[in-house]
Amino acid sequence: MQWQQLQQAYITLKNNLEQLAKYKKQKQLLDKQIVHAKAQIIALEQELNAIRVRLEKNEQFSFLTFVRSLTGRKQKLMEESLSEAMTLELRLVETQLMLEDLQDDQIDIVYKLNAIHEVHLVGELEAVEQKKRDWLLQYESPLAVKLNDLTEEYTALKRLSKELAEAYLAAEQTIEPLEQAIASLKTAQSYSTWDTFFGGGFIVTAMKHDKIEVSQGNLHKVQIALQRLQNELVDIETWSKMSYKIELEGFVKFADYFFDDIFSAWSIHAKLATSVEQLKRVLDDVYSTRVYLASKMEETKARLKAIEQEEQQIYLMDATIF
DSSP, X not given: OOHHHHHHHHHXXXXXXXXXXXXXXXXXXXXXXXHHHHHHHHHHHHHHHHHHHHHHHHHSOOHHHHHHHHHTHHHHHHXXXXXHHHHHHHHHHHHHXXXXXXXXXXXXXXXXXXXXXXXXXXXXXXXXXXXHHHHHHHHOOHHHHHHHHHHHHHHHHHHHHHHHHHHHHHHHHHHHHHHHHHHHHHHHHHHHHHHHHHOOHHHHHHHHHHHHHHHHHHHHHHHHHHHHHHHHHHHHHHHOSSTTOOOOTTSOOHHHHHHTTTTOHHHHHHHHHHHHHHHHHHHHHHXXXXXXXXHHHHHHHHHHHXXXXXXXXXXXXXXXXX
């Protein structure tokens, strides 16, 4: 087998094994995220049950509850408990939806893992690497050594190029859900303004809560899209030891804030306004990340082209052995 054929076989096998390593890492991340989501669901269900018991006790007659009813404290306590329960229920539904999406991603990764025969690939790669070593010993060409170094760099950059493209696509797929969530929150905010400051009445209040439910669905789409983008960016960090570092801290965990005490009349307008601003910052972060990824994709593409040209020049220098 000629040197060029050996190099091409090496690149293909190496990339396939590195793709396998990525799938394994993504599965580990998903496994951890699923365990965390399940633990959250259990905790939220326990909190809801505790509130349910508290509300049932409040309904039972006692001198204390009678006194509380005279002072209005019972009604206030029940309203606070109901608000807390509805908030917890929203968070529970969101976590359950997230768990379903994570489990779907996990199934997809397992399917991809099962389609790759690791032992066979490792054996083939070891055989090609041995043939390369034998070839280098036979010809003792400094040009071949240079080519080997270029192939190693080319293989790593080719893989990084693929990872950058996948992360760029994940960023693209995050933008639309973010824009939809911002739009729905702004609509809910306008109803909240009318209801809070101008006494909108029952119809406006109902419409406001309907818009909040729409916003919840959009926020879920944002959450899972951001989760998938983060998983792609983490993988790029593994590949890029130095210059391709991406900061993940900019992606705001806005959902916990949004779902916290959302049904309290005094806080809902402020929460909607703050959530819109938070989502706008997240959207700016995604746009910036997309620009960064596009820039790195161009840099990687240029370096790959330069390596290909350098390799072709070496092949022309000594066509007899290559």
